[in-house]
Amino acid sequence: MRLRVATWNVNSVRLRAEQAARFVADEAVDVLCLQEIKCRAGEFPREAFVEAGLPHIAVNGQKGWHGVAIASRLPIEAAAPLKLCREGHARCVSGTIAGVEIHNLYIPAGGDVPDRTENPKFDHKLDFYERLTAEMAARSPAAPLILAGDFNVAPGEHDVWNHRYMSKIVSHTPAEIAALSALQASLDFRDPVRAASPEPAKLFSWWSYRALDFRLSNRGLRLDHIWLTPALTAAGGGRIHDAVRAWERPSDHAPVSVDLNV
Numbered sequence: 198m199r200l201r202v203a204t205w206n207v208n209s210v211r212l213r214a215e216q217a218a219r220f221v222a223d224e225a226v227d228v229l230c231l232q233e234i235k236c237r238a239g240e241f242p243r244e245a246f247v248e249a250g251l252p253h254i255a256v257n258g259q260k261g262w263h264g265v266a267i268a269s270r271l272p273i274e275a276a277a278p279l280k281l282c283r284e285g286h287a288r289c290v291s292g293t294i295a296g297v298e299i300h301n302l303y304i305p306a307g308g309d310v311p312d313r314t315e316n317p318k319f320d321h322k323l324d325f326y327e328r329l330t331a332e333m334a335a336r337s338p339a340a341p342l343i344l345a346g347d348f349n350v351a352p353g354e355h356d357v358w359n360h361r362y363m364s365k366i367v368s369h370t371p372a373e374i375a376a377l378s379a380l381q382a383s384l385d386f387r388d389p390v391r392a393a394s395p396e397p398a399k400l401f402s403w404w405s406y407r408a409l410d411f412r413l414s415n416r417g418l419r420l421d422h423i424w425l426t427p428a429l430t431a432a433g434g435g436r437i438h439d440a441v442r443a444w445e446r447p448s449d450h451a452p453v454s455v456d457l458n459v
Contacts, residue, residue: 199432200271200295200457202228204423205441206303206347206403206450210234210266213448214242217268218249220441220452226251227270228294230301232347234264241266257290265290265301265346276300281328284321295459297429302329302346311370319367322349326376333383341428341459344386347450348422350377355396356419368418386424389435389455402437403450411442423455432456 203226207213210231221229229251234241238256246254251268258264263286267273273292279300282288288303305325308318329344336342350373354360363369380386394400401417408414425431434456442451 198295198459200227200297200459201225201434201454202230202299202343202345202423202457203438203452203454204230204232204301204345204347204421205452206232206421206448208233208235208448208450210264211236211240211242212446214245216441216444216447218245219444220438221249221251224438224452224454226454228299229268230299230345231266231268232264232301232303234258234266235261236264255290255292257287259287263287263303265303267292267294267299267301269294271295279329279332281325281332283324283328288325296341297457297459298340298342300342300344300346302344302348304329304347304349306349307367307373309367311365311367311372313372323372323376326373326380330376330380330383333380333386336384338384338427340426342384342426343423343429344380345423347420348377349420350374351418351420352377353391353396353419355399356391356401358399358401358416358418363418368420381424384426386426387429387431388422388424389431390423390437390453391435392431393433393435400437401439402453404442406449421450421453423453425455425457430458432458 307322310316313320402421404411
């Protein structure tokens with residue numbers, strides 16, 4: 198069976214429920230992982246997702262900030278929740294779908310100063326990565342498991358618009374890249390989106406709202422990821438849906454999708 202899994206930092210699900218439904222219909226999405234839903238569980242626009250064909254919904258929300266959700270065509274079975282955020286934010290929701298354990302993550306952005314001592318937000322970000330890496334290192338790479346979401350790190354020089362400049366900016370600093378690499382190594386995670394478009398192709402999933410024409414400036418970052426353990430086989434289709442970033446009143450992130458054989 199083909200399972201199409203997508204992730205999208207929607208930047209307010211109540212503002213973009215119609216866009217999410219359009220994306221699901223256009224791309225035949227089976228599982229949609231959402232970040233920055235910015236609402237509590239009771240405020241989530243469930244009916245819009247039920248009507249879009251994703252009636253099974255798991256939400257970890259909070260008032261006005263953060264928040265994550267998984268919406269699925271197939272039933273969502275329980276998965277052990279990950280306790281990763283020392284600040285108690287709603288940044289992770291987990292579930293098992295078609296035998297695949299899925300962890301949907303909204304990893305902290307980290308503030309502006311890339312120094313753990315001077316910037317508590319940056320320390321929080323690296324602490325989150327360290328906790329997640331320890332959790333994954335205790336698992337088996339033979340288990341079918343997905344990490345998806347807004348990781349808030351662009352890993353490679355071709356995942357940013359300007360590697361030399363961005364190496365000094367939070368989201369692409371050496372400390373963050375090292376933390377992301379350690380997480381990837383913990384279960385030998387595969388990156389099917391990059392595999393489908395090998396370097397030196399530039400890949401971005403986020404563009405600032407400051408640019409009037411994001412395509413013209415193209416100062417993007419690849420912050421959004423779907424990683425697979427070796428037990429899972431990608432069936433092609435790993436891609437970034439940058440056309441969605443051009444829709445009216447868009448999120449600053451574009452959705453990312455991967456097709457799996459399950």
